[in-house]
Amino acid sequence: MTQSLTIRRPDDWHLHLRDGEMLRAVLPETARHFARAIIMPNLVPPVVTGSQAGAYRDRILAALPEGMSFEPLMTLYLTEDTDPEDVAAAAASGLVKAVKLYPAGATTNSASGVTDFRKVVPVLERMAEIGLPLCTHGEVTNPEIDIFDREAVFIDTVLDPLRREIPQLRVVMEHITTSDAADYVRSANAGLGATITTHHLVINRNHILVGGIKPHYYCLPVAKRATHQQALRKAATSGDPRFFLGTDSAPHVDPAKECGCGCAGCFTATNTMAILAHVFEEEGALDKLEGFTSLNGPAFYRLAPNPGTLTLERSPIDYPAKIETQAGGPVTVFDPGFTPAWHVSAVSAD
């Protein structure tokens, strides 16, 4: 049995860092293992312009503890008023690596997102011209659509028509949760990729609801039935370069999760690499871990893989159950429901 595994240092292609005290508390959890991350722009107010993205990047770097190396890859929050030329300039300067589409009302802080998709076509056409990826929160918000169907309906009614209209547009389907999404990615060309979270490989909807409601397993898109979880495990461990890690680690303080109307989001930054090694080993695919965490994402984003390495050893360690913050309470670390057989034993930045 393999006891030690050294891979290129990983990146996280979907991460929520928030701002202020929460940013200070959670940033080290990611930077300890990950060299870079695509930073989600759903702050209040959202990160809409290139200049806002630059200021947010500076705040992230200012919050990084001495001695840690980490590069935030910035995104813009797409609104119906987004200026195509501002997007193009922010991309040309190297600051912005993607634009994020939130259907209005789909998830946390998505109120400024898109309702009328026709209004954003000029921005998307400009992005297609310059090769800037669109990251999608792929759920419709029509009240009559069942929450468990919202991803599949988004693919059929929004994403596929959009991709037919603008075939050169490069798209990342974020945090996919269904076999429908995995199949759609496989049916498309290299201009379509998908991130898969750690938690969606580990939980299905039974974990949220059986034996009492588990608020720390509630995230959006909500975990689906076990057959979909199995499809995600198969996609992530397949070696197909169109699938890569985006943890969607999304911190909310405990009081905002453990209440009558709890926020959506799982916080996985702390133990993601250990959990993934465990899952990939269970699937007999440890040799595919590096592609998923460290190679496929950079290839899609047309960046070089990291020069550094990360080493995992086959022995368990304890992780903190919570991360303390000065942001109104602690953040509960995702509990996979098993003790990961692996832990990260070394990280080198170069």
Ligand SMILES: NC(=O)N[C@@H](CC(=O)O)C(=O)O
């Ligand atoms: N995934 C989540 O459940 N929550 C994310 C938003 C998102 O990625 O949809 C958050 O910002 O809290």
Ligand SMILES: [Zn+2]
């Ligand atoms: Zn989302």
Ligand SMILES: [Zn+2]
């Ligand atoms: Zn997210």
